[in-house]
Each structure stands twice: as structure tokens, then as C-alpha cells.
Amino acid sequence: MTVLPHSLLLPPETQTERGAALHMLKSCTAFGTRGILVCGHSFRKSGRLDALLDNRPAAADVHTWIHPGGEPTLQQLDDLLAFAREHTPDWVAAVGGGSVIDIAKACAGLLHAPKSSAAYHDGASIPASSVPFMVAPTTAGTGSEATIVSVLTNTETGVKKSIRHPSFMAHHVILDADLLTGCxxxxxxxxxxxxxxxxxxxxxxxxxxxxxxxxxxxxxxxxxxxxxxxxxxxxxxxxxxxxxxxxxxxxxxxxxxxxxxxxxxxxxxxxxxxxxxxxxxxxxxxxxxxxxxxxxxxxxxxxxxxxxxxxxxxxxxxxxxxxxxxxxxxxxxxxxxxxxxxxxxxxxxxxxxxxxxxxxxxxxxxxxxxxxx
Ligand SMILES: [Fe+2]
Structure with a gap:
């Protein structure tokens, strides 16, 4: 049996520690002061978003985008890309379940890409992204924090497909089991x-x-x-x-x-x-x-x-x-x-x-x- 896959792609850093996500924005600002933080409604309602933002470094300029819920769509990605491009972030971070992670990952991956997200979803070649992506999953399920894949549905055509590129890999993964509490x-x-x-x-x-x-x-x-x-x-x-x-x-x-x-x-x-x-x-x-x-x-x-x-x-x-x-x-x-x-x-x-x-x-x-x- 073949020992290794043809290409081995792993997140450069994976941290496993309860409470580590609270310090996530410190890690993010190592890549620049301006960032986009993507999370879900439940993370905000639980008060954890406020705790995360209260704990950010003084210089951090963080804009938060709340995922509207449901399975991730191209249309949601376009909304997030428009929001992110207004703020010209140095990095994108996600704290959430698979939908939040897939949308935020695709946003970091396509932030400076020249074509529409629909074109890449239809199979156009994706250019490498230089936007760092950080992630802390709040559900134990998709494993999306460890992959270069974003699965998106085009609600206009009903087609659900993945987009992927090696540069979509997260720079820093935080496995903080505290985030599962309340799921x-x-x-x-x-x-x-x-x-x-x-x-x-x-x-x-x-x-x-x-x-x-x-x-x-x-x-x-x-x-x-x-x-x-x-x-x-x-x-x-x-x-x-x-x-x-x-x-x-x-x-x-x-x-x-x-x-x-x-x-x-x-x-x-x-x-x-x-x-x-x-x-x-x-x-x-x-x-x-x-x-x-x-x-x-x-x-x-x-x-x-x-x-x-x-x-x-x-x-x-x-x-x-x-x-x-x-x-x-x-x-x-x-x-x-x-x-x-x-x-x-x-x-x-x-x-x-x-x-x-x-x-x-x-x-x-x-x-x-x-x-x-
Ligand atoms: Fe799956």
C-alpha cells in the first residue's frame, strides 16, 4: 500500500487547548492589524463573541460578519466578499461550525481573485491566495478546519459543489473543546x-x-x-x-x-x-x-x-x-x-x-x- 498521499497538506499550526480560542485575535494580528472575523448567530448570542473581541490586542481593527445560518451558499459568499473588500483585511478568521468555516475559508481564498465566485464554482482555475486564514471550530463534524475545501451551494442553480486550492489551508487551527459547550x-x-x-x-x-x-x-x-x-x-x-x-x-x-x-x-x-x-x-x-x-x-x-x-x-x-x-x-x-x-x-x-x-x-x-x- 502507498504510504503517503501524492501531496501532503497540513495546517502549519494546530493548537489543542481548552480556552485557547479566547486568545485567537492575538494570533491573528501577527498577520496584520486589520481582519474579518466570521461567526454564527449562536456565538454572538452566547456572549462569546464579545469575550473574544474584548480580548483583542489594542491595535487590532476587527470587523465581524455574522453568517445568516443554513448550509453555505455562493450568495452568502458574495455578501461576505463585498463586506471584506470594503475593509481590505490582512487576514480572515472563522469561529463556527462547518458553514461558517467554509464561507470564511472561501472568502480568504477568493478575496483578491479576479473572477466571480460563480465562475470558480463552475470550475475556473483558482489563483493562489495570500490572505491568511485562522479557524476555531465550534462543532465536531465537518473537519473543514483541516481541509483546503469549501463546499458551497449555488441557490440559483441548486448545484452543490466544492471549490478548493492548496492556499485555502488554514494557517492556524485552534481545537478548543470549550467551544462545543452549548452546542x-x-x-x-x-x-x-x-x-x-x-x-x-x-x-x-x-x-x-x-x-x-x-x-x-x-x-x-x-x-x-x-x-x-x-x-x-x-x-x-x-x-x-x-x-x-x-x-x-x-x-x-x-x-x-x-x-x-x-x-x-x-x-x-x-x-x-x-x-x-x-x-x-x-x-x-x-x-x-x-x-x-x-x-x-x-x-x-x-x-x-x-x-x-x-x-x-x-x-x-x-x-x-x-x-x-x-x-x-x-x-x-x-x-x-x-x-x-x-x-x-x-x-x-x-x-x-x-x-x-x-x-x-x-x-x-x-x-x-x-x-x-
Ligand atoms: Fe461531510
Missing amino acids: PKEIVAASGMDALTQAIESYCSRGATWLTDTLALQAVALIHDSLPRVFAGDTEKQEVLLTGSYLAGVALSHARLGIVHGLAHPLGARYKAPHGLACAICLPHALAFNRDAIPGKYDRLSHIVEMDAAAYAHAMCARLGLQSPFAGQALEGKDAIVAETLASGSTKANPREVTPDDAALLLHQLFDSEPNP
């Missing part, structure tokens, strides 16, 4: 299942290497150990979950993913399903689909989670109270969903080849099943 249970569940899915799909991917397998298996073990307990309110396991999510992000960034993410993007965009929930509901079906293509890896996963891997994914959804947003709904636009699923880079990395009939069958399994898996 609503349904977000802990959905984002945690996104992390678990990413760890499993990276491990099973055609692009897997020894390094990504090592990281992904450790991520599966950490998430298995911590997700149900953090969901139940155990704050001591927050750091374990946050670490698992981060490792899954590093793994997926180098190994790619699989059919779950191939399906979750077109389904999430059409059915307004949160990404983590869509992944969670697809995961048991995908594991059953892939089982015979990767018997050794499937057994290893089952050994770590102490039961059959597909049954485990199914049971975890039930334990976390996740209900399918697809079950019982009319499956509309099947041919387009199948086409988008097959065109996805994630699907191409799936360990078992996915035919149009396979994708259609998986869709029927999702839409014809019971809401509570």
Missing part, C-alpha cells in the same frame, strides 16, 4: 455523524494510503468512544470528539470520500437536509453496498465499533435520534440526482464501482425506508 444536541448528532462518515469513507476510499488509514481508523475509534457521550452531555469527551473530527478532516483531505458524500450533496441541496444528517442516513446503506468490495477493511471497522459496521451506523442514527429527511418523500429528479452522484469526485473514490442502477437502487432504499432508521 444543540441535534447539531452534536448530525455533525458527529458527518465526522464518523468522513472517517469511514476516507478509510474505505480508493485514494487511501497508509497515512490516511492510520488517521481515519484513529478517528473512527475516537468518535465511537465519544459521540454518544458528548450527545448525552458529557463535557469530558468533547476534546476526544473534536480530535476525531479533525483527524477525519485530515484523512478525507488526502484520501477523498465515497458514495455517501456523492449522494449527500445532490440530496442535501434538493431536500434542504443538513449535510451531517444526510450523511448519517446514507451511511448504513453505503456500508452494506461496499461490504463485499472491501472485506478486510469492513471487518476492521466492525472490530473497532464492536459490531457489524452497517448495523452500527444504523444503530447510531437511532441512538442519536436522527430521522431520515428522505423516507416516505417522493423521489423527484431521480435521473439528475443519479447523474450528479456519478459525476462526484467522492463517488469516483468509492471502493466499489457505482453504476447508474446502483445509485438509483440506493436512492430507492433511502426514499422507500422508514423515517426512523
Whole structure:
């Protein structure tokens, strides 16, 4: 097996310490005094935004942009880019969940880019960015703090796709488990299942290497150990979950993913399903689909989670109270969903080849099943 991916891209600095995010703006001002801070409504409402700003260095000139909520869109990115370009920042920072991170990352990445964000979303070549990006995740899920990828939906076309460039990598990642406190249970569940899915799909991917397998298996073990307990309110396991999510992000960034993410993007965009929930509901079906293509890896996963891997994914959804947003709904636009699923880079990395009939069958399994898996 190949030991290393063709190209290894890691954040230059990752800090793991409770309370570290409170000092984030000091790190940011090492890159210049003017900055854009992106966060969500809940971070502001909790009073943590004020605490962060109160703790900024005297010279720091920080302008805050509040993400409006929901999955990240190109239109939100354009609003943020317009705001940021007014203030000519030296850096961009994000404190938030995956949506906040993806929007802020794309803002830093495209701040000085000459074309429209829609052009890059449509596939135009992205120039390197020189704008430093700093990030502190407030959910344990997407692993976006460790990747060069920003996943955005164009609400005008309904297309959900990723944009990426090596220069999108965060300069400084802060894994501060205190930031997970107060996260609503349904977000802990959905984002945690996104992390678990990413760890499993990276491990099973055609692009897997020894390094990504090592990281992904450790991520599966950490998430298995911590997700149900953090969901139940155990704050001591927050750091374990946050670490698992981060490792899954590093793994997926180098190994790619699989059919779950191939399906979750077109389904999430059409059915307004949160990404983590869509992944969670697809995961048991995908594991059953892939089982015979990767018997050794499937057994290893089952050994770590102490039961059959597909049954485990199914049971975890039930334990976390996740209900399918697809079950019982009319499956509309099947041919387009199948086409988008097959065109996805994630699907191409799936360990078992996915035919149009396979994708259609998986869709029927999702839409014809019971809401509570
Ligand atoms: Fe994901």
C-alpha cells in the first residue's frame, strides 16, 4: 500500500487547548492589524463573541460578519466578499461550525481573485491566495478546519459543489473543546455523524494510503468512544470528539470520500437536509453496498465499533435520534440526482464501482425506508 498521499497538506499550526480560542485575535494580528472575523448567530448570542473581541490586542481593527445560518451558499459568499473588500483585511478568521468555516475559508481564498465566485464554482482555475486564514471550530463534524475545501451551494442553480486550492489551508487551527459547550444536541448528532462518515469513507476510499488509514481508523475509534457521550452531555469527551473530527478532516483531505458524500450533496441541496444528517442516513446503506468490495477493511471497522459496521451506523442514527429527511418523500429528479452522484469526485473514490442502477437502487432504499432508521 502507498504510504503517503501524492501531496501532503497540513495546517502549519494546530493548537489543542481548552480556552485557547479566547486568545485567537492575538494570533491573528501577527498577520496584520486589520481582519474579518466570521461567526454564527449562536456565538454572538452566547456572549462569546464579545469575550473574544474584548480580548483583542489594542491595535487590532476587527470587523465581524455574522453568517445568516443554513448550509453555505455562493450568495452568502458574495455578501461576505463585498463586506471584506470594503475593509481590505490582512487576514480572515472563522469561529463556527462547518458553514461558517467554509464561507470564511472561501472568502480568504477568493478575496483578491479576479473572477466571480460563480465562475470558480463552475470550475475556473483558482489563483493562489495570500490572505491568511485562522479557524476555531465550534462543532465536531465537518473537519473543514483541516481541509483546503469549501463546499458551497449555488441557490440559483441548486448545484452543490466544492471549490478548493492548496492556499485555502488554514494557517492556524485552534481545537478548543470549550467551544462545543452549548452546542444543540441535534447539531452534536448530525455533525458527529458527518465526522464518523468522513472517517469511514476516507478509510474505505480508493485514494487511501497508509497515512490516511492510520488517521481515519484513529478517528473512527475516537468518535465511537465519544459521540454518544458528548450527545448525552458529557463535557469530558468533547476534546476526544473534536480530535476525531479533525483527524477525519485530515484523512478525507488526502484520501477523498465515497458514495455517501456523492449522494449527500445532490440530496442535501434538493431536500434542504443538513449535510451531517444526510450523511448519517446514507451511511448504513453505503456500508452494506461496499461490504463485499472491501472485506478486510469492513471487518476492521466492525472490530473497532464492536459490531457489524452497517448495523452500527444504523444503530447510531437511532441512538442519536436522527430521522431520515428522505423516507416516505417522493423521489423527484431521480435521473439528475443519479447523474450528479456519478459525476462526484467522492463517488469516483468509492471502493466499489457505482453504476447508474446502483445509485438509483440506493436512492430507492433511502426514499422507500422508514423515517426512523
Ligand atoms: Fe461531510
